[in-house]
Amino acid sequence: MPFNLSLAEREAAGLKRTLPAIDRVDGRSLYSDGKQFVNFAGNDYLGLSRAPELREAAERAARDYGVGAVASPLVVGHQAIHRELESELCDWLGLESVMLFSSGFSANQAVIKALLSKEHTLWQDRLNHASLQEAGLLSPARMVRFAHNDMTALEKKLKPSAGLIVSEGVFSMDGDMAPWAELTRLANGSGNWLMIDDAHGLGVLGEEGRGTLAEQGLEASSVNIFMGTFGKALGVSGAFVGGSRELVEYLHNFGRSYIYSTHLPPPQAAAVLAAVRLVRKADDRRAHLRALVAQFRNGVAELPLQLLPSATAIQPLVAGEEAATLTLAAALKQQGLWTGAIRPPTVPKGSARLRITLSAAHTQADVQRLTDALHSAL
Numbered sequence: 001m002p003f004n005l006s007l008a009e010r011e012a013a014g015l016k017r018t019l020p021a022i023d024r025v026d027g028r029s030l031y032s033d034g035k036q037f038v039n040f041a042g043n044d045y046l047g048l049s050r051a052p053e054l055r056e057a058a059e060r061a062a063r064d065y066g067v068g069a070v071a072s073p074l075v076v077g078h079q080a081i082h083r084e085l086e087s088e089l090c091d092w093l094g095l096e097s098v099m100l101f102s103s104g105f106s107a108n109q110a111v112i113k114a115l116l117s118k119e120h121t122l123w124q125d126r127l128n129h130a131s132l133q134e135a136g137l138l139s140p141a142r143m144v145r146f147a148h149n150d151m152t153a154l155e156k157k158l159k160p161s162a163g164l165i166v167s168e169g170v171f172s173m174d175g176d177m178a179p180w181a182e183l184t185r186l187a188n189g190s191g192n193w194l195m196i197d198d199a200h201g202l203g204v205l206g207e208e209g210r211g212t213l214a215e216q217g218l219e220a221s222s223v224n225i226f227m228g229t230f231g232k233a234l235g236v237s238g239a240f241v242g243g244s245r246e247l248v249e250y251l252h253n254f255g256r257s258y259i260y261s262t263h264l265p266p267p268q269a270a271a272v273l274a275a276v277r278l279v280r281k282a283d284d285r286r287a288h289l290r291a292l293v294a295q296f297r298n299g300v301a302e303l304p305l306q307l308l309p310s311a312t313a314i315q316p317l318v319a320g321e322e323a324a325t326l327t328l329a330a331a332l333k334q335q336g337l338w339t340g341a342i343r344p345p346t347v348p349k350g351s352a353r354l355r356i357t358l359s360a361a362h363t364q365a366d367v368q369r370l371t372d373a374l375h376s377a378l
């Protein structure tokens with residue numbers, strides 16, 4: 001193959017990735033190679049991927065609609081179940097209009113590529129998700145990155161009425177939140193648009209699980225574009241973009257990854273709809289998750305590793321070196337505990353880490369096993 005130069009380099013640097021051989025996984029358990037592990041590496045924060053309500057909704061929709069959407073949304077793919085999900089999302093989050101995407105990655109591509117042209121600027125947090133960074137690189141807009149959550153740095157770089165500021169609700173590799181009151185103030189003051197990608201806040205934070213904005217006492221209408229995904233706390237997959245009716249109509253016409261892609265399968269839309277209904281009433285699951293987060297943080301406070309300041313389900317332990325991170329993950333695996341060893345280029349050089357994620361599906365005993373194993377491995 002004439003294209004494998006960078007793969008060889010990655011391998012030489014010990015950074016080549018391969019797919020793990022997973023047999024089956026849910027919010028709590030993972031089966032690999034005939035062995036069972038406790039899963040601390042997923043994003044099923046509320047344990048919904050196996051919830052009977054979601055499975056039954058998917059089964060019913062498979063019977064009523066079939067398993068495929070048959071076409072892209074603008075042709076004939078957009079059906080009653082999709083409209084029902086859209087109106088539930090509007091009602092839940094207080095949005096005027098929403099549209100559905102097969103993935104968060106394609107939603108971010110559609111928004112940023114369709115809205116911005118070369119006279120615009122896109123300001124993004126340096127730690128924004130790869131889908132946002134990549135959308136920025138592909139868009140003709142000028143991309144300006146600012147230091148993580150540094151509002152003074154952002155303010156210095158802002159120009160009036162020139163484009164879009166985008167940040168995450170909860171940062172996927174660090175678990176901390178962006179300061180949305182401050183972002184709103186800067187966007188309003190400079191006449192720029194503001195977009196949230198709340199993949200990791202939605203479902204977990206705020207009243208009814210409405211996400212990071214609700215957690216920080218803000219309405220969905222304080223941003224121009226609200227993007228969220230269905231593959232994390234909602235336990236399924238897919239995404240939505242919400243905002244004004246005008247924004248959604250515009251993206252129906254110019255969002256290429258929306259227009260030229262087969263619509264969400266009806267069983268998926270039905271499962272997401274069941275998930276949203278469940279999440280709105282899931283205060284018990286959210287309280288259990290918060291208790292596990294507190295238990296974990298207490299349990300590892302004394303370890304010689306940097307625990308990042310996160311109050312969310314994402315609890316990174318930074319080991320620094322790649323080798324140390326891999327050794328630690330392997331020791332935990334020996335104890336039946338599966339954690340994510342995250343290395344560059346996913347995170348900055350020198351900040352390799354265990355990305356430990358907690359789920360309402362875990363028990364206190366699961367978390368105790370993890371903290372005990374970390375103490376004995378270090």
Ligand SMILES: *Cc1c(COP(=O)(O)O)cnc(C)c1O
Nearest residue numbers: 103104105129131172199229231
């Ligand atoms: C997971 C994630 C995405 C991508 O969503 P998918 O539906 O998995 O494609 C986008 N943004 C953030 C912040 C994410 O964590």
